[in-house]
Amino acid sequence: MSxxxxxxxxxxxxxxxxxxxTRLGDLLVQHQRDLEAWVRAHAGxxxxxxxSCSDVVQAIICAALExxxxxxxxxxxxxxxxxxxxxxxxxxxxxxxxxxTRRDSTKVIRLLEAESRELDPPAxxxxxxxxxxxxxxILLVTKALSGLPERDRELVGMAARGMTMGEIARALELxxxxxxxxxxxALERLVRLCRLHSQWLLPPGL
Numbered sequence: 001m002s003x004x005x006x007x008x009x010x011x012x013x014x015x016x017x018x019x020x021x022t023r024l025g026d027l028l029v030q031h032q033r034d035l036e037a038w039v040r041a042h043a044g045x046x047x048x049x050x051x052s053c054s055d056v057v058q059a060i061i062c063a064a065l066e067x068x069x070x071x072x073x074x075x076x077x078x079x080x081x082x083x084x085x086x087x088x089x090x091x092x093x094x095x096x097x098x099x100x101t102r103r104d105s106t107k108v109i110r111l112l113e114a115e116s117r118e119l120d121p122p123a124x125x126x127x128x129x130x131x132x133x134x135x136x137x138i139l140l141v142t143k144a145l146s147g148l149p150e151r152d153r154e155l156v157g158m159a160a161r162g163m164t165m166g167e168i169a170r171a172l173e174l175x176x177x178x179x180x181x182x183x184x185x186a187l188e189r190l191v192r193l194c195r196l197h198s199q200w201l202l203p204p205g206l
Contacts, residue, residue: 024068027079028061034080035060035087043091050098050143056091063090098142105141107160108190112141115187144193152186159183 028035039056040048047056064071064086073079145153158168169179 023073024065024071027073028064028083031080031083032057035083038084038087039091042088043094047091047094047098049139050146051094056094059094060087060090063087063093098146101145102138102142104157104160105138105145108141108145108156109137111156111160112187112191112194140194140197141190143197144190147193148186148189151182152189155183155186156190159187 035057036053039053039060043053043056064083067086071082145156148156155168155172158171163171165176165180165183168174168183169176172179172182174182
């Protein structure tokens with residue numbers, strides 16, 4: 001999706017939500033191709049293996065709109081310097097996010113392996129694997145985790161870290177039975193996302 005169409009699809013990002021003039025939005029749209037080229041040159045595999053260039057550009061645009069209060073147009077060169085400064089910070093944020101999610105993935109894989117009889121995750125997750133296949137498993141689970149709602153990611157993370165049902169219930173201020181059901185639903189959603197991603201992410205036979 002182009003930056004212009006994205007801004008049209010989410011009009012609350014212009015004006016209502018950020019209290020900004022459309023001037024900044026127009027400038028960002030005009031420099032979308034510059035941002036795309038910059039992302040391809042600077043993001044690297046640590047980010048682009050998990051999300052597309054256009055997704056990263058949209059994240060940068062959103063970060064720029066959120067910092068509108070620091071923006072004052074003073075000409076093309078100062079604007080570009082400001083835009084790329086925002087872009088660098090946005091890339092660092094995405095890199096930290098994916099790094100943390102990837103670390104969690106190895107624990108989640110062990111959890112899915114331990115509960116494979118009940119959850120029935122894709123065989124590509126639980127079957128014995130080479131080092132290369134394990135990397136693909138981590139990539140698969142990392143992308144699946146990123147697609148979960150925040151509350152589900154939190155539940156899966158707690159379970160993967162070995163927290164007991166009682167500890168999870170207390171942490172989330174839920175009854176043990178409610179926490180157990182929520183944990184189960186979160187893991188089932190994760191497995192569904194793993195199945196979805198495995199259809200196109202993993203090569204046949206893994």
